[in-house]
Amino acid sequence: xxxxxxxxxxxxxxxxxxxxxxxxxxxxxxxxxxxxxxxxxxxxxxxxxxxxxxxxxxxxxxxxxxxxxxxxxxxxxxxxxxxxxxxxxxxxxxxxxxxxxxxxxxxxxxxxxxxxxxxxxxxxxxxxxxxxxxxxxxxxxxxxxxxxxxxxxxxxxxxxxxxxxxxxxxxxxxxxxxxxxxxxxxxxxxxxxxxxxxxxxxxxxxxxxxxxxxxxxxxxxxxxxxxxxxxxxxxxxxxxxxxxxxxxxxxxxxxxxxxxxxxxxxxxxxxxxxxxxxxxxxxxxxxxxxxxxxxxxxxxxxxxxxxxxxxxxxxxxxxxxxxxxxxxxxxxxxxxxxxxxxxxxxxxxxxxxxxxxxxxxxxxxxxxxxxxxxxxxxxxxxxxxxxxxxxxxxxxxxxxxxxxxxxxxxxxxxxxxxxxxxxxxxxxxxxxxxxxxxxxxx
Numbered sequence: 001x002x003x004x005x006x007x008x009x010x011x012x013x014x015x016x017x018x019x020x021x022x023x024x025x026x027x028x029x030x031x032x033x034x035x036x037x038x039x040x041x042x043x044x045x046x047x048x049x050x051x052x053x054x055x056x057x058x059x060x061x062x063x064x065x066x067x068x069x070x071x072x073x074x075x076x077x078x079x080x081x082x083x084x085x086x087x088x089x090x091x092x093x094x095x096x097x098x099x100x101x102x103x104x105x106x107x108x109x110x111x112x113x114x115x116x117x118x119x120x121x122x123x124x125x126x127x128x129x130x131x132x133x134x135x136x137x138x139x140x141x142x143x144x145x146x147x148x149x150x151x152x153x154x155x156x157x158x159x160x161x162x163x164x165x166x167x168x169x170x171x172x173x174x175x176x177x178x179x180x181x182x183x184x185x186x187x188x189x190x191x192x193x194x195x196x197x198x199x200x201x202x203x204x205x206x207x208x209x210x211x212x213x214x215x216x217x218x219x220x221x222x223x224x225x226x227x228x229x230x231x232x233x234x235x236x237x238x239x240x241x242x243x244x245x246x247x248x249x250x251x252x253x254x255x256x257x258x259x260x261x262x263x264x265x266x267x268x269x270x271x272x273x274x275x276x277x278x279x280x281x282x283x284x285x286x287x288x289x290x291x292x293x294x295x296x297x298x299x300x301x302x303x304x305x306x307x308x309x310x311x312x313x314x315x316x317x318x319x320x321x322x323x324x325x326x327x328x329x330x331x332x333x334x335x336x337x338x339x340x341x342x343x344x345x346x347x348x349x350x351x352x353x354x355x356x357x358x359x360x361x362x363x364x365x366x367x368x369x370x371x372x373x374x375x376x377x378x379x380x381x382x383x384x385x386x387x388x389x390x391x392x393x394x395x396x397x398x399x400x401x402x403x404x405x406x407x408x409x410x411x412x413x414x415x416x417x418x419x420x421x422x423x424x425x426x427x428x429x430x431x432x433x434x435x436x437x438x439x440x441x442x
Contacts, residue, residue: 023399028124080312085306152261154210176374212262310342337349362408
């Protein structure tokens, strides 16, 4: 693992590399750390800025990556709540910043992409281990049975509470890390490394299940059953992988149905989210909030009501619809697509959809499984969460969208056979040692 932290490059690029590694490592924790590291990275980039570097910023790729922030700025012109609009500027400023500094900084992201992603995956793994350790410590302190860890007291937001992270946004980081480790597990030929990646993957999968984020879990199941086999496998290897992944997905679904806490979270709450509201309910589902938002959208479909206007408008709509839980908790619409329709109308939504299409197109053309998985994750979570209204959601979107857009590469397809092994004779291994062998496809 020593090669993970060592690069052969100029001193300035080494400092940039470690800045990005620390920035990625800070994402699962308080935003204070990621903001401080980002400021340091920006200052370092400006110190080493050369004449003519600024010209690289002015291109279509940068403009598209910044488009969501520009939509928020344009919605400020006609908003009735300028104070709330400028607050959104503050939350989304990283969407403006990351593409600029990735353009200005000379570090070759494509060259060090694998090292940075692996370090991020290991940090997420260590964080999940810490959260489970906290659960076991609490169980021991209160003399509770280990089965209690699968109750509501230790799942979802209660599981991620020690690090102060929203369960869905931390789940998104886990999904991206887990996807990367699975690609390494498929390609790796070293038995010891494959075992290590497998253990880390199991830990991340357990954390993802414990966090109980419905949208993130759905995104992961789509990624593991369709995206990974399509992008990096072929032939018999693809069919075998799909058979294994679908079987495990069905076993997971069966386990969810048998567990009270998981069935409540994944089945009962999903049913509530998609059910129409009725008088006397203490909980409001997402569909009820979406119906309340639809009435607002119909009155201003093209331009919306302006940036920062969502919560105030929804308060009145929730009260009139008797959605008192949503009203008292000042909830947003819980859908990034509907949020754009409320604040910046059809034009804002089309801009967001075009931005997502831009990412999907590049990822598909470059056969970049991680980039495509990231875009899929963003698109699916946007159905049920206001991803760009929360700092950690914005940072995840802004950093990784720019990171993948500036570091795309075309991976080699391989055939996957988990059962195939061979005897290796060579200087780097003892004669007769056994290693797994992926089959390269040209």
